[in-house]
Amino acid sequence: MTLRIYNTLTRTKDPFTTIEPGKVRLYVCGPTVYAEAHIGHAMSALVFDIVRRYLEWSGYEVNYVMNYTDVDDKIISKANQLGEDPFALAQRYIDDYAQNLADLNVKPATLNPRATQEMDCIQNMIARMLEQNRAYAVDGDVYYRVAADKNYGQLSGRKLEDMNAGSRVQVDDRKENPMDFALWKSAKPGEPAWDSPWGKGRPGWHIECSAMNYHHLGEQIDIHGGGNDLIFPHHENEIAQTEAITNKQFATFWMHNGMLTLKNEKMSKSLGNIISIKEFLSQHPADVMRLLVLSGSYRGPLVYGEDVLNQAEQVLKRLLGAKKPADPDAQGLSADRDQHLKDTAAKTASAFKEAMDDDFNTSGALAAIFELVKAINQARSDGATSAQLAHPISVFNEFTGVLGLKLEEPSSAGAESDANAFIDLLVKLRSDLRAEKNWALSDKVRDGLKSLGVVIEDHKDGSSWSWERN
RNA sequence: GGCGACAUGGCCAAGUGGUAAGGCAAGGGUCUGCAAAACCCUCAUCAUGGGUUCGAAUCCCAUUGUCGCCUCCA
Numbered sequence: 001m002t003l004r005i006y007n008t009l010t011r012t013k014d015p016f017t018t019i020e021p022g023k024v025r026l027y028v029c030g031p032t033v034y035a036e037a038h039i040g041h042a043m044s045a046l047v048f049d050i051v052r053r054y055l056e057w058s059g060y061e062v063n064y065v066m067n068y069t070d071v072d073d074k075i076i077s078k079a080n081q082l083g084e085d086p087f088a089l090a091q092r093y094i095d096d097y098a099q100n101l102a103d104l105n106v107k108p109a110t111l112n113p114r115a116t117q118e119m120d121c122i123q124n125m126i127a128r129m130l131e132q133n134r135a136y137a138v139d140g141d142v143y144y145r146v147a148a149d150k151n152y153g154q155l156s157g158r159k160l161e162d163m164n165a166g167s168r169v170q171v172d173d174r175k176e177n178p179m180d181f182a183l184w185k186s187a188k189p190g191e192p193a194w195d196s197p198w199g200k201g202r203p204g205w206h207i208e209c210s211a212m213n214y215h216h217l218g219e220q221i222d223i224h225g226g227g228n229d230l231i232f233p234h235h236e237n238e239i240a241q242t243e244a245i246t247n248k249q250f251a252t253f254w255m256h257n258g259m260l261t262l263k264n265e266k267m268s269k270s271l272g273n274i275i276s277i278k279e280f281l282s283q284h285p286a287d288v289m290r291l292l293v294l295s296g297s298y299r300g301p302l303v304y305g306e307d308v309l310n311q312a313e314q315v316l317k318r319l320l321g322a323k324k325p326a327d328p329d330a331q332g333l334s335a336d337r338d339q340h341l342k343d344t345a346a347k348t349a350s351a352f353k354e355a356m357d358d359d360f361n362t363s364g365a366l367a368a369i370f371e372l373v374k375a376i377n378q379a380r381s382d383g384a385t386s387a388q389l390a391h392p393i394s395v396f397n398e399f400t401g402v403l404g405l406k407l408e409e410p411s412s413a414g415a416e417s418d419a420n421a422f423i424d425l426l427v428k429l430r431s432d433l434r435a436e437k438n439w440a441l442s443d444k445v446r447d448g449l450k451s452l453g454v455v456i457e458d459h460k461d462g463s464s465w466s467w468e469r470n
Numbered sequence: 471g472g473c474g475a476c477a478u479g480g481c482c483a484a485g486u487g488g489u490a491a492g493g494c495a496a497g498g499g500u501c502u503g504c505a506a507a508a509c510c511c512u513c514a515u516c517a518u519g520g521g522u523u524c525g526a527a528u529c530c531c532a533u534u535g536u537c538g539c540c541u542c543c544a
Binding site: 011028030031032038040043044048072073159161162205225226227229230233234256257261267296297299300301307308314315317318321355361363368369370371374380381382434437442450457 | 475
């Protein structure tokens with residue numbers, strides 16, 4: 001069984017191949033840094049983190065490049081609004097974004113290039129397009145000549161004549177074709193600008209990604225990823241620019257994640273329904289966000305809401321439960337029950353791989369993991385020893401790790417964790433009360449701790465407690 | 471107006487020709503002093519209408535509905 005990936009370019013699941021054997025060149029469009037990242041960004045980052053982790057687990061060496069677009073109209077206008085230097089503002093949000101990713105347990109990219117550090121490459125590419133008449137300069141601006149590109153629209157499946165450019169935005173009449181897009185924009189006074197053969201200015205929106213790809217990964221890459229809202233025009237234009245210069249197929253695979261929506265509406269500033277990553281993580285563990293993504297197809301929309309959130313919380317509890325230790329007094333499983341457990345572990349391992357190989361079918365992979373969870377729980381309640389549980393639990397850890405789940409026991413942060421010793425004391429006292437069959441008082445202790453977020457579980461040989469996840 | 475995606479039980483969600491994975495919730499049971507956790511059992515014929523086929527959730531056509539893109543967007 002080999003990995004198959006849904007390719008936006010071909011609209012089918014194609015067998016995965018790489019340009020260099022065993023190595024993957026993966027580029028994912030990162031954010032334009034002008035505001036706090038929201039959980040939609042988180043979804044995209046998590047999707048490609050999972051892709052990356054699975055490819056690495058499958059034995060590939062992954063060169064993962066995720067860019068920051070750090071010069072752009074929105075950054076400039078936000079900076080003006082705040083009276084802040086646009087570069088300082090961009091840096092602030094880059095640091096912020098990197099921290100968000102770390103908090104989400106997203107593995108750092110191999111490289112995080114930035115648009116502002118690629119000016120030579122950007123200008124070289126524009127110059128070559130001009131030389132080949134694939135672009136034209138007007139009053140310090142440079143535009144890509146769409147009409148000269150017979151493949152334009154290959155990714156988004158559009159034809160030039162079908163698109164009604166300007167229906168919602170004023171068309172610049174200096175353009176030869178309304179669909180022509182800017183490679184270089186002349187600077188207005190007070191804007192950040194770089195010298196260029198066409199006058200002072202800055203790059204257009206799409207060229208920076210073409211340049212960063214070209215510079216850091218080469219003329220051709222294996223996978224290009226991003227949100228499906230980038231298919232047109234951003235990715236279409238990236239292809240146009242790069243292929244205009246190389247005359248080679250730019251990316252073999254184009255992967256696009258679906259949008260996270262709130263009550264069937266896309267998150268947007270105008271609707272005022274943005275939930276930032278920071279805000280989310282202040283209320284939920286990172287694993288919950290990841291489980292939200294894992295529970296469905298990465299290509300489809302993810303409808304965010306109270307109900308799915310609660311379900312993800314429950315799922316996380318169940319996963320955590322699988323890691324509970326064996327009963328110290330366990331009698332041990334019979335040889336054939338033990339063998340059965342091993343067989344189940346092997347079976348779920350192949351089911352996991354089969355699901356993931358089918359275009360990263362994470363909900364199928366999760367189902368395989370749950371089969372293992374059930375087997376582990378069954379074995380534990382049938383008296384498996386910790387030695388007997390060790391192997392299936394290590395398989396469980398391996399696969400949840402491939403999906404990027406941390407599965408840490410919840411703990412109460414900061415000063416509250418100093419309470420642990422006191423809670424231990426209360427729980428011990430309660431055990432004494434139970435030994436005396438003083439149910440009224442022992443239940444009072446349990447209820448009291450429960451209301452403080454501490455859950456007690458009684459076992460044959462004593463009681464354990466844990467912080468309630470919230 | 472153009473392009474595209476999707477529609478599976480109360481909820482989330484796999485499944486592209488042979489009679490529906492998994493999870494959450496719910497109900498019943500075991501365990502427990504009572505709980506909690508865990509375990510066992512129960513719980514769908516796949517938007518609608520046609521068609522192809524021995525046989526379709528899975529292929530084709532139509533209808534309805536939802537969403538995305540065509541402007542900045544992960």
